[in-house]
Amino acid sequence: MQSSPASLPKAAAWMVGWLTLMVTIAVAGREATHELSVFQVMLMRSVIGLVLLAPLVMAGGGVAALRTTQLRRHAGRNLVHYAAQYGWFVALTLIPLAHVVAIEFTMPLWTALLAAAFLGERLTARKGVSLLLGLVGVLVIVRPGVGGVSIGQGIAFAAAIGFAVSVTMTKSLTRTERPVGIMFWMLVLQSVIGLVPALSVWRWPSAGVWPWVLLIAFCGTFSHYCMARALHHADASVVVPIDFIRVPLTALAGWWIYAERFDLVSVLGAALILAANLLNLVRWRAPARV
Numbered sequence: 548m549q550s551s552p553a554s555l556p557k558a559a560a561w562m563v564g565w566l567t568l569m570v571t572i573a574v575a576g577r578e579a580t581h582e583l584s585v586f587q588v589m590l591m592r593s594v595i596g597l598v599l600l601a602p603l604v605m606a607g608g609g610v611a612a613l614r615t616t617q618l619r620r621h622a623g624r625n626l627v628h629y630a631a632q633y634g635w636f637v638a639l640t641l642i643p644l645a646h647v648v649a650i651e652f653t654m655p656l657w658t659a660l661l662a663a664a665f666l667g668e669r670l671t672a673r674k675g676v677s678l679l680l681g682l683v684g685v686l687v688i689v690r691p692g693v694g695g696v697s698i699g700q701g702i703a704f705a706a707a708i709g710f711a712v713s714v715t716m717t718k719s720l721t722r723t724e725r726p727v728g729i730m731f732w733m734l735v736l737q738s739v740i741g742l743v744p745a746l747s748v749w750r751w752p753s754a755g756v757w758p759w760v761l762l763i764a765f766c767g768t769f770s771h772y773c774m775a776r777a778l779h780h781a782d783a784s785v786v787v788p789i790d791f792i793r794v795p796l797t798a799l800a801g802w803w804i805y806a807e808r809f810d811l812v813s814v815l816g817a818a819l820i821l822a823a824n825l826l827n828l829v830r831w832r833a834p835a836r837v
Contacts (some may be wrong), residue, residue, distance in 0.1 A: 553731065558781035561773045564790045568770035570796050572649065576806060577639045579759040583752060585636040588763060591752075593738040595764035598620055600730055602773065607727035615728055618719065624716035625736040631709025632737075633700045643807045645798035649688040649704035652794055652820070654680055657711030661766030662783045665703035666718060674785075677826040678829070681791045684819030687812060689795065717775060728773035733771060766786040791820040 579588050604612060615621065638647045656678050663670040689700065720729055751761060777786045795817035803808035 554628045555785070558777045558786050559789060561777035561780070562786060564773035565770050565777065566790065566793050566796060568766040568773065569790075570800055572766035572770065573639060573644050573763040573797055574800055575698075575759045575766065577644065578634050578743060579756055579763060580636060580640050582756045583760075584736065584745070584748040585640075585739060586744040586748055587750070588636065588760065589632060589739040590738060590769045591760050592764045593734045593741065595761065596734045596768035597731075597738070598728070599768045600734060603727045605732060607725060612619055612725050613728050613731050614730065615724060615811075618723060618732070619756065620720060620829055621732040622727070622736055624720065625733055626740065627709050627716070628713040628733070629737050629740050631713060634706035634709065638699050638703040638706060642697065642703065644801035644805065645794065645807060646689050646700065647703050648797040649685045649794050649816070650700055651707045651710065652685045653682060653704065654707040654711045654714070657708055658714050658783055658787045659717040661711055662718065664682055665715060666783070668782045673826060674788075677788055677823045681788060681820050681823035683822065684791075684816045685794065687816030687819060688798070690812065696820065707762055714774075714778075714783055714787060718778045721775060721779050726772055728780060729775050729795045730768065730772050734768070772777065788824055791824050794820050 583591075620621055631792070635647065635651065636648075659668075659674060659678055662668040717729060717745075774786075777789075780786075798807075798813055800818065
């Protein structure tokens with residue numbers, strides 16, 4: 548499959564969809580895991596997601612769009628992503644929403660380094676400074692205490708590294724695979740990976756939790772499609788820092804829904820994150836592609 552021309556506006560538009568869906572899934576994930584095991588939530592999300600993906604499969608060329616010669620790479624990517632996603636959902640139950648997402652945003656630093664090391668992407672001075680500035684903003688929001696990093700924060704940091712590996716592997720797959728195919732194999736493989744753990748703790752969901760599970764499935768399915776499309780139009784080290792905006796958005800959601808702290812220091816951290824995005828995006832020029 549040929550690469551499409553690099554386009555920052557198209558990548559940014561797909562990232563708006565990603566941001567909206569990911570803030571929503573953070574709230575839905577916390578609500579669903581009040582009653583259900585994380586393993587069960589993840590399995591239901593993948594199985595329901597396969598049904599939701601059907602229209603995209605039909606629009607993207609049907610069964611032909613799902614054919615792959617890269618099944619091992621899909622499997623490796625999804626093993627990493629499943630573990631990172633599990634850690635992310637667990638962290639949601641242990642620490643504030645804004646802290647989970649803020650710690651997750653050490654991911655762009657790892658992603659940029661991995662993309663430079665394995666995908667041949669350039670790590671320019673502008674990108675490097677913007678990533679470090681964003682990381683400072685994350686630390687301002689999290690404010691690790693003198694007692695060190697908590698268990699919840701440690702799990703969130705491990706998930707961030709896993710997500711960075713997954714994003715880098717996704718970017719590599721977009722060179723030969725269609726976004727809808729990447730999504731399909733993610734849902735199939737993660738259903739297989741999570742089947743036994745989920746069945747071991749299975750309980751039938753109550754009527755009240757079903758809307759949250761369906762919301763998780765919808766957001767989880769189409770958020771990753773948005774990310775795959777964004778990565779199709781721009782380098783990972785350009786796309787991922789746009790996601791920094793999710794930190795202040797999630798902090799606002801946590802403050803509004805759960806009365807979680809959102810003070811002037813948090814505002815300062817959010818401002819640093821936004822500044823990092825502007826530094827990375829201003830005067831960006833798409834490299835020529837063959």
